[in-house]
Amino acid sequence: MIAIQTDDVDIGALINAAKQSRTGAVVVFDGIVRDDDIIEMELEAYEEVALKELERIAEDAKQKFNLQSVDIIHRIGRLAVGENILIIVVSAGHREEAYAGSRFIIEAIKAGVPIWKKELTRDGGRWVPGDHPHGSGSKKT
Amino acid sequence: MSVRIRFFAQFGELFGTEIIQESVPGTTFTGLIMEIAAKNKEGYDAIFDKNGAFLDFVILMKNGKRLDNADAGKTRIADGDEIAVFPPVAGG
Numbered sequence: 001m002i003a004i005q006t007d008d009v010d011i012g013a014l015i016n017a018a019k020q021s022r023t024g025a026v027v028v029f030d031g032i033v034r035d036d037d038i039i040e041m042e043l044e045a046y047e048e049v050a051l052k053e054l055e056r057i058a059e060d061a062k063q064k065f066n067l068q069s070v071d072i073i074h075r076i077g078r079l080a081v082g083e084n085i086l087i088i089v090v091s092a093g094h095r096e097e098a099y100a101g102s103r104f105i106i107e108a109i110k111a112g113v114p115i116w117k118k119e120l121t122r123d124g125g126r127w128v129p130g131d132h133p134h135g136s137g138s139k140k141t
Numbered sequence: 142m143s144v145r146i147r148f149f150a151q152f153g154e155l156f157g158t159e160i161i162q163e164s165v166p167g168t169t170f171t172g173l174i175m176e177i178a179a180k181n182k183e184g185y186d187a188i189f190d191k192n193g194a195f196l197d198f199v200i201l202m203k204n205g206k207r208l209d210n211a212d213a214g215k216t217r218i219a220d221g222d223e224i225a226v227f228p229p230v231a232g233g
Contacts, residue, residue, distance in 0.1 A: 031233055045232070046149055046225060049205045074232060086233055106233055114200075114225075115232025116150035127151050130229025 002054050004045050006077040009087055018069045018091035025098040029106055031086035033079050038119040043076040046114035057108045065101035067092050142166050142220035149227035155184040170213040200227050
């Protein structure tokens with residue numbers, strides 16, 4: 001399942017669905033709204049483009065790390081402290097591939113998928129600066 | 142010709158998130174955005190340098206594909222195109 005959505009997701013169900021007969025490891029990444037003196041977080045996406053990029057990243061990760069399954073669910077809209085932002089579930093035959101594949105996916109998302117976060121505070125709000133601050137050149141995935 | 146322009150994050154707050162712009166055929170990517178930013182000094186200063194080039198960190202897309210900032214001044218926009226201008230991404 002690759003999705004950008006407002007609703008939360010059942011991580012346990014994703015883990016169960018990721019298990020196949022030759023699965024030896026499932027790795028879950030759960031990115032969460034951290035309390036940095038904020039009230040809520042608002043997430044925005046260029047949805048049509050972001051979804052295609054998530055699908056491409058998932059396919060790349062499957063091929064590079066021999067993953068058996070990849071789920072990526074990125075939430076948008078307003079989220080409270082403690083809520084899930086991004087869930088990545090990967091399964092593989094062995095832990096090395098599962099860990100490496102999961103890490104590849106989160107770094108690729110942070111580098112190039114058009115999604116933004118705004119921290120809403122008592123004084124207003126502030127956009128979270130990106131990790132890769134420039135627009136010249138090709139995608140850094 | 143009619144072009145759909147999408148702005149995201151702080152740029153969406155400055156310009157509006159979606160604009161349908163009517164422009165003359167042959168207009169460049171930079172020219173089209175300048176038509177909009179000319180009426181909005183705060184917005185203009187957020188995305189253009191003093192020479193009228195996109196600031197280095199600004200990310201551009203045409204029909205869902207990245208466009209190098211250095212090519213924006215010579216990239217012609219056609220009727221029905223969708224272009225996007227946004228700051229560095231921060232998902233995850």
